[in-house]
Amino acid sequence: MADIEAETLARHLSERSPNGIAEQVRELISAGTLSGGMRLPTVRDLATEIGVSVGTIAQAWSLLRESNLVETRRRGGTRIVEPGDVGGPNFRNWSGVDLLHSSPDQRLLPSLEEGLVRSLKQPQLHSWSREHILPELQRAMEKKLGHPAEPARGRSFAAVSSATEGLWLATRSVAGSGALIAVEEPASPGYLSVPKSLGLGTIGVPVDEHGPVPEALQRALDAGAVAFLHSPGGAFSPRHVLSSERAQELAQVLESSPETVIIEEDPLGPLAEETPFAPSLDALLPERTLRVIGFERAYGMDLRTAVVAGPKHLITAAIAERSGGVSSNSRILQNTLAFLLRDPAAARRVNSARTRYANRRRLALEAFTSAGLSAQAGPGSWAIWVQVPDERAAALTLSAQGVITDVGTSSFITEQPTGLLRLSIAQLPEDMELLDGLAQLVLHATEDGLNSTFV
Template sequence: MTDIEVQTLAEHLKERTPTGIAEQVRELINAGILSGGTRLPTVRDLATELGVSVGTIAQAWGLLRESNLVETRRRGGTRIVEPGEVGGTSFRSWSTVDLLHCSPDVQLLPPLEEGLVRSLKQPELHSWSRDHILPELQRAVEMKLVPPVEGSFQRTFAAVSSATEGLWLATKASTSPGDVIAVEAPAPPGYLSVPRSLGLRVISVPVDEHGPVPSALQSALEAGATAFVHSPAGAFSPNHVLSADRAGELAEILHLRPETTVIECDPLGPLSEIDPFVHTLDVVCPQQTVRVLGFERAYGTDLRTAVLVGPKRSIDKAIVERSGGVSSNSRMLQHTLAFLLRDPNTGRRITKARRHYATRRKMALDAFAAAGLAASAGPNSWALWVEVPNERAAALNLSAHGLIVDVGSNSYADEQRIGGLLRISTAQLPEDRSLLRGLAHLVLEATECSLNSTFT
């Protein structure tokens, strides 16, 4: 058991906020400078050395405890928890891992405390006016977006409660019952229930490694599609991130039909910014495109704030559809999101989270390939697609072991797809090769077993 001197630790701590101190200690742990079992200085000694309040250090230690990085014992002080790689030794059983909903790993979410506290000090708190989006949040989001090629075009912004709500609003505002809508296949998890609930007919647009296939989109538009839904960053795709060339090809087709609305789904928010060359139709077709920016997977579902971006006429229609036009999100949550988008400590956490999610995707692909299964995932995807002979039988067999996965037919609107698919969320997978090999073999066994009804 070792201790770290207060002066030594203080030399590494340049930030003086609770979140900043916690983040810097986290980085020291990740770098191996602080190893498991190391005892930290007392709260009072470190506060004195840094020139901050005892409460500041106590809050920082609290944030680290929430992430299971430190533990405090009555007589043993505060110590670094023994190694437990995120997603590794904490594994208990597959029934505790979300393989269905593509939800994030809570250990990789950044803390909200500082942003929420700051939001409570804003002067317009409790104002009775309704703002569709706060200027601070709009500016923070705008800085993350690539400007449209039409330099004079002005985007309109609105805050909504989630990417799911944003997709529903954008679809409802762009269609009427009986319309045809083109949807990238596979569709985002659960999305196909939206057009069905609105009385729309869906035409699937397949993708290849560069994005939606232009000829398929052309055919869908010729069949009367009034809107086109796709995910440029391939958040749940088996194979693609939209390329620059493909964006240009699609734009040529869409420009010939200016009445068509493009709905771009970006459910990973800042987590999908792994490649500065990811292109969106929002850039090349700004007057036709509504973009749905989700932040739940990056910052947590309780933040309950997503953003719609697009031409004013489309955003205004979406606002009207929301609660009869009375559509305003909590200012506290909007201010908190604006803070998180600007905060450098949060940015470092998001960068680290991206690396973990990418590692899990790669390790899962390797494990499934080693088991002899045909599996695929796009370069930015949180979904692993596994080819199986009978998807429903395989899913039922897996459920008997506590593994709940989705079947491919829930993400395809037509029967043109050949063969069966399982969709497995990779975001919460353990970063443990032996565990992943075990998962792959469970899936393999599930594909080989038949469902037999017997009397007992």
């Protein structure tokens, strides 16, 4: 592979800090502009070309080495790591490839370093006071959500340790033991264990290509559902992202049940397709909508910060369920999240990752369809749903091949006409040969005679 000259690389670099340079090189690697095996310019040549110190470039290369994106060899210079060389999953036998938990590809995450360093210098560090959300993070969230907080409307925010905790707090605070809640299905991975642990009943609300079906929601409300949980962005849906028209229809249905609380789950946060953080019933029914926004998949699990947004009385009730209302999140992590939400380099990294994930979804669907499988994924989904006659037998057969998937019954309340497998797209390769091989493994784990679930 030919080297890239310092002059050529410099044309792609507008940043001048080590973090900024490293981030832009990451983006070039993600976009394929810099490919595996390509040798980078020497630190001295690139430093001279863009007008920074040799130490600045050396620090940038060090950050890239820590991310397993480049390696430096004595007398061989610094080169881009070939896909799968270091730190990547083993696609040949699928060991270590997470197709179950929808965890992000760590190679696509922004760096936390600059945000953490800045957070350690904040004047309120180690203060004994307790805030449920820092002003810096609240302002960043208000900007991302598209509107400032309105005191007259009682808008409020709280930082929690994860989207899962946020959903647990929201569900527990609005539904007493034995109550019934309506849940969009398929539900997000693992969510159905939450109402079960709280002693709640559930009723499924199926989706079509526009979102939850209004007639099904009406039936759930008629049955006495006190809350309705859905994912507007269709993060794990086989079919939809909520449309504006469907949001209006759902709001009309919900107006007939004024005590029902809406819980909106946004597990992808800024990684959501189209318009991040939108659409939302919050714009139509703000006085009874709680939004749980996760950032683990955009910025990494160790950020351990999610945000719950909603009217003050609902946020207060949710906070009260968290260690009696006395618990709060680390200021270091809250400030780091606030920095990432404002930082242009982090935004570019997230945008690049969003494009990569969408490409993986598209290629995988193409491979599965070409293999004769019935597979679907919504336009913003991190899950591909594959029809199988016996989901548990298929999952067991695949596990023997190193392919670990989830079964549909873990995400559906209503019994489905056929079995379903759910495969996460986040860590799939962008290589059709490998994806064709995966599709063949799934095909061999199934039997003939599939019926149509997606009608």
